[in-house]
Each structure stands twice: as C-alpha cells, then as structure tokens.
Amino acid sequence: MNMKFITGIIVSFGWLSFAGSLNPPAAPGSTMKTLTEIEPRMSVQWLDGDPDTMYIIDQPGSYYLTGTIFADPMKQTCIAVNASGVVLDLNGFAIEGLEGTLARTAIQVNGDDRRNVWIKNGSILNWVEGIWGPEADAITCTDIQVHCSYWGDRGIWLGDAVRVERCTVSSMAYGICAYQGQFSHCAVYECGARGYEVWQGGVITDCIARWCDEAFFADQNCVVDHCTATECFRKGIIADNMANITHCSVRLTGKDYDQIGIRAIFGNLISHCTVTHCWAGIDVGDGNTILDCTARGNGECGIGANAQNVIMRCDSSANDLWGIWVRDKTIVKDCVASNNGNVGIDIRCCGQGCRIESNLCSGNKYGIHADNEEGTHHHLIVKNTCGDNWTNYDLGSYSSWGPIIDLSSAYGDISAIAGADHPWANYEYSLVLAGTGPAKD
Numbered sequence: 001m002n003m004k005f006i007t008g009i010i011v012s013f014g015w016l017s018f019a020g021s022l023n024p025p026a027a028p029g030s031t032m033k034t035l036t037e038i039e040p041r042m043s044v045q046w047l048d049g050d051p052d053t054m055y056i057i058d059q060p061g062s063y064y065l066t067g068t069i070f071a072d073p074m075k076q077t078c079i080a081v082n083a084s085g086v087v088l089d090l091n092g093f094a095i096e097g098l099e100g101t102l103a104r105t106a107i108q109v110n111g112d113d114r115r116n117v118w119i120k121n122g123s124i125l126n127w128v129e130g131i132w133g134p135e136a137d138a139i140t141c142t143d144i145q146v147h148c149s150y151w152g153d154r155g156i157w158l159g160d161a162v163r164v165e166r167c168t169v170s171s172m173a174y175g176i177c178a179y180q181g182q183f184s185h186c187a188v189y190e191c192g193a194r195g196y197e198v199w200q201g202g203v204i205t206d207c208i209a210r211w212c213d214e215a216f217f218a219d220q221n222c223v224v225d226h227c228t229a230t231e232c233f234r235k236g237i238i239a240d241n242m243a244n245i246t247h248c249s250v251r252l253t254g255k256d257y258d259q260i261g262i263r264a265i266f267g268n269l270i271s272h273c274t275v276t277h278c279w280a281g282i283d284v285g286d287g288n289t290i291l292d293c294t295a296r297g298n299g300e301c302g303i304g305a306n307a308q309n310v311i312m313r314c315d316s317s318a319n320d321l322w323g324i325w326v327r328d329k330t331i332v333k334d335c336v337a338s339n340n341g342n343v344g345i346d347i348r349c350c351g352q353g354c355r356i357e358s359n360l361c362s363g364n365k366y367g368i369h370a371d372n373e374e375g376t377h378h379h380l381i382v383k384n385t386c387g388d389n390w391t392n393y394d395l396g397s398y399s400s401w402g403p404i405i406d407l408s409s410a411y412g413d414i415s416a417i418a419g420a421d422h423p424w425a426n427y428e429y430s431l432v433l434a435g436t437g438p439a440k441d
Contacts, residue, residue, distance in 0.1 A: 044079060053077040060085035065093040065122065073101035081109045081117055090122020097127035099150045109133030119144065130155045137161050148172055151192065183207055198222055218243045234259055241266040250275045255299030255320065264288050280304055290314060305330050323364065327351035332359060339363040347371060347379050354379045362388045372396035387429035402426050
C-alpha cells in the first residue's frame, strides 16, 4: 500500500479527533439584574404603617420617595424611623401636612438608641413638627426645607452629635435645635421663639437668621462663627458660658428696651463682630473677653460689661447714650468711643479696680467718666486721648489717673509741653471747630 496514502488517512483522523463538538451551544443565560440590584433602595410608599403612622421604617437600609406624600388627616405621623442605619432620601419631593387635623409630625426618629440616620433632599410643608428626634443621636439632615404657613412648633429638633447642613426652616416657633452637634450653611426665617438652639459643645457656622424673636442660642462651650442675625425682634446671639462668638453680624429691628445684639453671661470670647440698631449692642456679665468688635448706632449702649471683663480694640461709636460702660475689675484698652450721646467710656455703679488705657473718646458729652460715689474707687485711667467732648475727663474723687495734658493749643512736636512725656499721661483738647461736639440740650 502506498505509504503516503496511509499517512494521509492517519493525519486526517488525528485532525478529526481534536475538532470541537458539532452540537450547537446551549442558549445563553440571562444577564438581566433585578430591580433591587440596580437600585438597592426601597420606596417609602411601599411600606406599611399603623393606626398612628402612615409609613414605618423598621429595618436598616436606604429608602426614598417616589412622589409627594400628602398627610392622612387621621394619623399623627407621616414617616416613623424605628431603626438605626437608615438613609431617607426625599428625592426632591415634598411631605405635605394638613392644618386642623391629627397630622402633626412629618418625620419622627423614635427612641434614644436610634443612631446614624441620614435625611436629605426634599421639602416638609405645613406640619407642626418637621423632623422630630430629640432623643436620637448621630442624625444628619442635609438639603431639607421646612415651612409651615400656619406657624408650627419645631422645624428640626434632634439629640446629640448631629449634623445639619444646607437646610432652611421658616414660620415655626423654633427653627433648628439640638442638644449637641453642628449646623452649617443653614437659613432660618420667621421663627417666633428661636432660630437656632444648641447646648453642650455645639458649633453653628455660616448660618443666617432673619425675623426671629431670638436668632441664635448657644449654651456651654459652643462656637458661633460667621453667622448673621438681621431684623430680629429681641436678641441676636445669646451665649451662656465658655462660648466663642466670632465674625458675626447682628442687626435688630429697633432700639426698644431689651433688644440686645449679643448677650453673653460668663467666660465667653466675642471677637470680630459687628452689632447695630439694638437697645444694647454687646451686653456681657462676668469674665468675658471682647476683641476687635464694632458696635454702632445702638440705643442704650454699644458695649456694656459687668465685672472682670477684657475689652480691647473695639469701636463703640454713634450710640444714643453710652459707647462703653463697665462696672468692676474690667480693662478697656485701645478702643474708640466717639460721637455717643452721653459718655464715651463710663465706669458705673460702685465698681472697683477698672483700668481704662490708651483709648480715644471724642464728640461725646463726657469723654471718660467715673461715678463719684464712695463705693466707686481704685480705678486707673492712663494714656487716653479725649477731645471735642463737653467734658473730656470727669473722674470723680476715688480714682487714680495719669496727668491730663491739654493739647488744645499744641501743634507739631509736643515734647516741650510739661508732662507730655509722662508714661501715664492722658491727653485732651478742646473744641476747635464750631459744632464738632455733641448738640447741647
């Protein structure tokens, strides 16, 4: 047999032994994903409720609105969050309440063991309470708008370690409240009681309050920074103790009694703030520090301080009565107090041991004044300049001061004037232009 023929047969069969299957492949498996795999969230409107609540979230997870929810007039709560670890996305929709019905609370976070809930992105309209969870901790609210056209109670009220960002609350009694947490880039309007309220160690930054009775309340060890209170009715910023109030601006609606721009009780720092159009601009108790502030155009006083305070580098001018008044063991240094209706810097009401140093007082009725009472004593007045006041220095009988050097006729070099080089010298000058002092009665 021809060997080439045999070899060809062997090669052919060898090729056939390594060829693939001649049977057609099976049909391809499904590549489709379930809706849960594509969107691992659950619609709130799919949830069950109970006789008091429209929808109840009782498992951790992510939930969202598929449309606007309207209140059931027979149920008190719209959405109850009864679980930790929940994200509730309003998805740009609204939860709308109904006046004059049982409907009270839009979103309620229940229980003191609820934590890590995030509520975001939508509107809450016409509920007595917007987001309510005073016993719930570590709650986050972002991009929420709460409004009640018939005046509700609390817009957002939460517990400890909370975060509220870019939220707006209007026409409630209280705007945004928490025991402890951070509020930032929020706006509160037309709140009849308080715009913002935070207690232990809270931080309020870059927030606005307008047309509120009291704009900001900060209890202990809090920070209020770069905030604005405008056209509020009674108080702008209230701090109890050991707070830090910085770079804030306050303007109230008028100068009626008890309209106070910044009210601080004990041990607070107030710096780089501007306060205007109040009865009292900055009013503090004991042991506070006021630095680099401006208080102008107020009624009773620009800055008023009780005992053991430090007031430095402030401008308290053009107030109706007092620029700065102090009582006891307080230092006022490097301040300007000009064109006030009564006194530039006044030591009042039986105070002791104040130091008034290196200030400028001009255009007032009195430049620097100390009450002439037996209990008012041992104040030190040094290195000040007073001019164009009716009376530049009225220091009573119980204070101590450096020599008062009259510069009314001195121009140019003052070194030849007797006493001008004294290290404690105070300086004064008389009216040199008609009408430059305050108008006389």
